[in-house]
Amino acid sequence: MIDRTLRGQTAIIGIGETVYYKHGQSPDSEFKLALKAVISACQDAGISPHEIDGFASYGNERSEAGRLASALGIKELRFSNMFWGGGGGGVCGAIGNAAAAVATGQADCVVVFRSLAQGQYQRYGRSAGASVAAGDDAFMFPYGVISPAQRFAMKVIRFMHDHGITEHALRAISLACYHHAQNNPNAVMQGHLLDEGKYDQSRWIIEPFFRLYDCCQENDGAAALLVVSADRARDLRHKPVYIMAAAQGCDERSAAPVHNMPHYASSHFAQLAPRLYRMAKLLPEDMGIVQCYENFTGGVLMSLVEHGLVKPAEANEVLVKENLIAPNGTMPLNTSGGNLAECYMHGLELVHEAVRQIRGVAINQVTRNDAAIIMGGPMVTPVSSLILGSELTL
Amino acid sequence: MSETYLPKGLPRPSAGPDGLAEPYWRATRESKLVIQKCTGCGAWQWGPEWVCHQCHCMEIDWIEIEGKGLIYSYERPHHPVHHALTGHGAYLVVLVELPAYGNVRMLGNLLGDPHQEVVIGSAVQAVFEPHDEGDPAYTLVQWRIRST
Numbered sequence: 001m002i003d004r005t006l007r008g009q010t011a012i013i014g015i016g017e018t019v020y021y022k023h024g025q026s027p028d029s030e031f032k033l034a035l036k037a038v039i040s041a042c043q044d045a046g047i048s049p050h051e052i053d054g055f056a057s058y059g060n061e062r063s064e065a066g067r068l069a070s071a072l073g074i075k076e077l078r079f080s081n082m083f084w085g086g087g088g089g090g091v092c093g094a095i096g097n098a099a100a101a102v103a104t105g106q107a108d109c110v111v112v113f114r115s116l117a118q119g120q121y122q123r124y125g126r127s128a129g130a131s132v133a134a135g136d137d138a139f140m141f142p143y144g145v146i147s148p149a150q151r152f153a154m155k156v157i158r159f160m161h162d163h164g165i166t167e168h169a170l171r172a173i174s175l176a177c178y179h180h181a182q183n184n185p186n187a188v189m190q191g192h193l194l195d196e197g198k199y200d201q202s203r204w205i206i207e208p209f210f211r212l213y214d215c216c217q218e219n220d221g222a223a224a225l226l227v228v229s230a231d232r233a234r235d236l237r238h239k240p241v242y243i244m245a246a247a248q249g250c251d252e253r254s255a256a257p258v259h260n261m262p263h264y265a266s267s268h269f270a271q272l273a274p275r276l277y278r279m280a281k282l283l284p285e286d287m288g289i290v291q292c293y294e295n296f297t298g299g300v301l302m303s304l305v306e307h308g309l310v311k312p313a314e315a316n317e318v319l320v321k322e323n324l325i326a327p328n329g330t331m332p333l334n335t336s337g338g339n340l341a342e343c344y345m346h347g348l349e350l351v352h353e354a355v356r357q358i359r360g361v362a363i364n365q366v367t368r369n370d371a372a373i374i375m376g377g378p379m380v381t382p383v384s385s386l387i388l389g390s391e392l393t394l
Numbered sequence: 395m396s397e398t399y400l401p402k403g404l405p406r407p408s409a410g411p412d413g414l415a416e417p418y419w420r421a422t423r424e425s426k427l428v429i430q431k432c433t434g435c436g437a438w439q440w441g442p443e444w445v446c447h448q449c450h451c452m453e454i455d456w457i458e459i460e461g462k463g464l465i466y467s468y469e470r471p472h473h474p475v476h477h478a479l480t481g482h483g484a485y486l487v488v489l490v491e492l493p494a495y496g497n498v499r500m501l502g503n504l505l506g507d508p509h510q511e512v513v514i515g516s517a518v519q520a521v522f523e524p525h526d527e528g529d530p531a532y533t534l535v536q537w538r539i540r541s542t
Contacts, residue, residue, distance in 0.1 A: 150487070
């Protein structure tokens with residue numbers, strides 16, 4: 001019987017990104033940003049955009065596959081695909097969808113991309129000002145529970161309560177991201193230094209556990225990467241970065257209304273993570289590169305726990321800045337700055353950084369660079385994760 | 395004018411075009427708290443769904459319950475994300491678990507001092523907060539600490 005797996009069948013051969021801007025500051029429209037990122041990924045891979053035959057995205061992406069394919073003069077579009085759900089829950093799932101399309105012969109070269117211009121469109125962290133709330137929102141908006149932070153904070157607060165984890169663990173996550181951004185010329189927060197005192201003095205967004213520096217930025221920009229078959233990847237210019245496993249979904253009833261999901265204090269990865277490691281035939285301790293989507297640092301904490309990278313009882317001890325920074329930390333985290341300090345590119349910048357790490361060309365290069373885990377969009381539904389690896393992990 | 399915990403101008407609740415939550419919002423106008431109970435298997439269910447998540451029966455009753463619960467989690471938002479909250483300052487939101495009704499959870503504001511200490515597990519009691527000025531009028535369900 002054929003083993004039903006994506007393991008090692010496809011690889012990422014090119015990554016591209018635009019300049020990253022503070023929200024509302026892109027001189028380009030969202031669609032133009034998307035085009036620039038796709039072309040940049042093709043230049044990195046050394047192929048023509050005419051070779052693209054598929055598009056996959058997530059997070060309610062507005063730049064449509066048909067329009068992009070037309071603008072780029074693509075001769076035959078063979079695959080277009082969107083992952084359900086807002087936010088970054090679909091970042092790894094979109095890559096899994098691209099890999100599945102290539103592995104099953106539906107397409108040969110699929111681009112995974114995300115484009116955001118929040119000056120052109122609405123911001124996430126601000127209410128649109130509608131006068132009526134219906135559906136699940138009717139049970140939240142009239143009580144002042146409107147933004148993503150407000151919808152997720154009670155999950156984090158309950159998790160911290162259950163496990164006795166202090167805000168110092170969250171502070172370490174934030175400090176590591178800002179630390180890594182300082183060497184990254186495309187990081188929006190390069191030059192914006194963060195230390196313990198500045199974190200502790202920062203204002204509450206939501207008390208307790210959501211200070212300003214626990215929350216992601218909102219940015220403008222675009223990023224794209226290219227997925228082809230493993231065989232083809234070996235003939236191209238860069239060291240192939242193999243897709244070892246992709247998993248998506250969420251825990252039982254995690255979208256139950258009015259906060260009635262059975263596993264409440266959760267990032268929703270608990271049932272997904274074992275599937276991911278099984279497909280990759282790798283273990284949490286194999287992951288030298290750890291990239292986790294920071295909508296909020298509390299989401300990172302729960303993701304690390306649910307992926308078996310940190311034990312809740314050890315979180316206060318393990319989650320300290322020295323352990324989380326490259327090159328010598330025990331678990332370097334978000335080594336280009338992530339959503340907090342590089343750019344809120346809905347997590348795609350986390351995947352790009354994992355690719356650079358495996359290639360060995362990252363600015364904050366880690367030493368154990370054969371296997372990377374990327375975790376997308378904690379607490380939203382559905383979520384997704386990815387394991388990437390070098391030739392050695394095959 | 396009735397007194398409300400949060401300033402006027404926040405979005406008002408609506409049962410929505412599909413009317414799924416209409417029995418709940420109608421009951422709150424009469425100071426009654428109702429949630430769903432499956433006629434097939436007897437499971438309590440909240441928030442509202444068209445189907446029982448356990449036995450898939452689509453005949454679901456709305457049953458009046460006693461508004462007593464325990465604080466399961468909470469948050470104290472400071473940053474205003476809606477224009478109605480600009481300049482208002484911090485407020486408290488609680489997620490309340492109702493042990494007598496299958497541990498369903500409900501969400502509301504915790505009445506009283508917005509800077510009070512909140513202890514997870516504290517007993518709370520539902521309080522009806524009419525918004526007679528609404529168009530149409532509506533009633534929110536809020537929570538206050540209950541002495542045990």
